[in-house]
Amino acid sequence: MPNKSNKSQASKLSLKRQFCFDKWSSTTINKAYKFSDDYKTFLTNNKTEREVVETVTKLLTKNNFTQINFTNKPPKNWKKLFLVNRHKALIFAIKGKKSTSSGINVIASHIDSPRLDIKLTPIYEKEHLAYMKTHYYGGIKTYQWTTLPLELRGVVVLENGQRIKINIGSKSTDPVFIITDLLPHLSEKQMELKLKDAIMGENLNLLIGSNSTKNKQSKQKVKDNILNLLNQKYAIKEEDLISADLEIVPAGSARDIGFDSSMIAGYGQDDRVCAYASIQAALNIKNPDKTTVVIFLDREEIGSYGNTGAISSFSKDFIASLLAAETNQFDENQLRDCLSASSAISADVTAAFDPHFADVSDPITAVRMGAGLVLEKYTGGRGKGGSNEASAEYMAKIRKILNSNKEIIWQAASGTGKVDFRGGGTVSIFFSQHNMDVVDAGIALFNMHAPFEVAHKGDIYSAYLAFKQFLLS
Numbered sequence: 034m035p036n037k038s039n040k041s042q043a044s045k046l047s048l049k050r051q052f053c054f055d056k057w058s059s060t061t062i063n064k065a066y067k068f069s070d071d072y073k074t075f076l077t078n079n080k081t082e083r084e085v086v087e088t089v090t091k092l093l094t095k096n097n098f099t100q101i102n103f104t105n106k107p108p109k110n111w112k113k114l115f116l117v118n119r120h121k122a123l124i125f126a127i128k129g130k131k132s133t134s135s136g137i138n139v140i141a142s143h144i145d146s147p148r149l150d151i152k153l154t155p156i157y158e159k160e161h162l163a164y165m166k167t168h169y170y171g172g173i174k175t176y177q178w179t180t181l182p183l184e185l186r187g188v189v190v191l192e193n194g195q196r197i198k199i200n201i202g203s204k205s206t207d208p209v210f211i212i213t214d215l216l217p218h219l220s221e222k223q224m225e226l227k228l229k230d231a232i233m234g235e236n237l238n239l240l241i242g243s244n245s246t247k248n249k250q251s252k253q254k255v256k257d258n259i260l261n262l263l264n265q266k267y268a269i270k271e272e273d274l275i276s277a278d279l280e281i282v283p284a285g286s287a288r289d290i291g292f293d294s295s296m297i298a299g300y301g302q303d304d305r306v307c308a309y310a311s312i313q314a315a316l317n318i319k320n321p322d323k324t325t326v327v328i329f330l331d332r333e334e335i336g337s338y339g340n341t342g343a344i345s346s347f348s349k350d351f352i353a354s355l356l357a358a359e360t361n362q363f364d365e366n367q368l369r370d371c372l373s374a375s376s377a378i379s380a381d382v383t384a385a386f387d388p389h390f391a392d393v394s395d396p397i398t399a400v401r402m403g404a405g406l407v408l409e410k411y412t413g414g415r416g417k418g419g420s421n422e423a424s425a426e427y428m429a430k431i432r433k434i435l436n437s438n439k440e441i442i443w444q445a446a447s448g449t450g451k452v453d454f455r456g457g458g459t460v461s462i463f464f465s466q467h468n469m470d471v472v473d474a475g476i477a478l479f480n481m482h483a484p485f486e487v488a489h490k491g492d493i494y495s496a497y498l499a500f501k502q503f504l505l506s
């Protein structure tokens with residue numbers, strides 16, 4: 034039998050899972066709720082990567098950041114800068130007390146989310162009804178996107194370069210759109226199909242109209258009526274939809290969940306929750322030692338391919354231009370030295386252990402909703418496939434940073450799901466290519482990639498506190 038002192042010694046040695054609301058004072062819990070209220074507004078208003086970039090541009094400008102581009106280089110004594118890449122990705126920097134060449138602190142998240150994109154020649158008519166063809170973007174469970182109100186957001190660009198913004202569905206007086214499903218009474222055959230076959234991607238066709246009162250002579254009265262309406266409202270014609278980024282996203286606001294309002298349901302929390310926490314962290318630190326760089330990437334949900342994704346050189350080029358400004362020259366070796374001395378967090382969401390789907394996770398190591406920021410040494414499944422892995426040394430450094438503020442509640446994750454399952458990837462591999470130290474850290478969600486994802490207010494606030502502490506290190 035262990036004696037009493039051995040027992041208390043053992044309790045000091047063992048690592049216990051902590052839950053934010055068990056550990057925090059009511060003052061801190063109130064701060065987490067307040068932080069989440071502002072986050073909900075951000076989530077409701079920003080449902081596409083372009084909208085996030087526009088909002089963040091306004092926020093940075095208000096906070097005295099200067100916008101640069103690759104032909105308008107930063108001044109030698111720059112303090113706060115940002116660059117927008119093709120309206121869909123953004124990177125910003127805050128000058129630290131030390132020189133940028135001695136290494137920087139980077140937080141990278143992604144601002145694209147799974148959704149339905151509009152095809153290029155999408156509008157057609159069938160049985161006096163008009164529809165739009167879609168092609169889903171990112172990994173979705175197709176059946177989750179039927180029978181719910183959907184908004185259309187994005188831009189149409191005319192041949193003359195004029196950009197026309199579209200946002201239909203966000204105002205309470207706006208119409209919304211819907212994808213129909215079969216009534217249960219006639220679904221006997223459908224219900225026998227596998228879930229993945231019940232609604233095929235090619236059948237995610239958006240119902241957009243049925244009014245045929247005008248155009249009496251036309252063979253496609255409903256479609257023609259809709260083309261007329263689009264022309265009246267936006268001065269566009271059918272061909273203009275070929276040069277458009279139009280996204281179908283769930284309608285409605287981000288909302289509190291539960292009698293205690295302790296969680297948030299909203300569209301696009303993967304990964305706008307980390308984007309929001311990282312920008313708030315960066316705007317609320319004073320005089321960091323190291324230069325801060327925060328990156329909002331596009332294209333993560335389809336593998337980071339594309340010139341606005343992590344595969345693009347733009348974030349490295351931006352860092353090179355900071356160095357060039359400071360030293361009045363561009364030196365490839367200096368850039369390499371800077372990157373290899375830099376620390377990065379790939380800030381992205383992961384899956385929380387769902388007690389009703391327990392068999393996909395290892396209950397011993399799975400991360401829990403409400404137990405704080407998730408620190409992931411690696412992400413890939415099946416033999417850590419395709420994943421970056423932070424070194425023991427870098428994990429120790431991050432652990433020390435997180436433990437230096439007792440309000441930061443955090444938990445460690447060993448990948449997503451059971452070892453033999455597929456797992457998921459993040460942008461961390463692209464930063465490891467620059468020979469930076471990089472670790473995955475973020476927030477655990479329920480319903481990831483569903484129209485409404487669930488996050489815990491304690492985890493969101495922990496991530497904000499953790500990102501601040503990291504940027505001050």
Ligand code: MN
Nearest residue numbers: 303304381382
């Ligand atoms: Mn993600």
Ligand code: MN
Nearest residue numbers: 147303334482
């Ligand atoms: Mn995702």
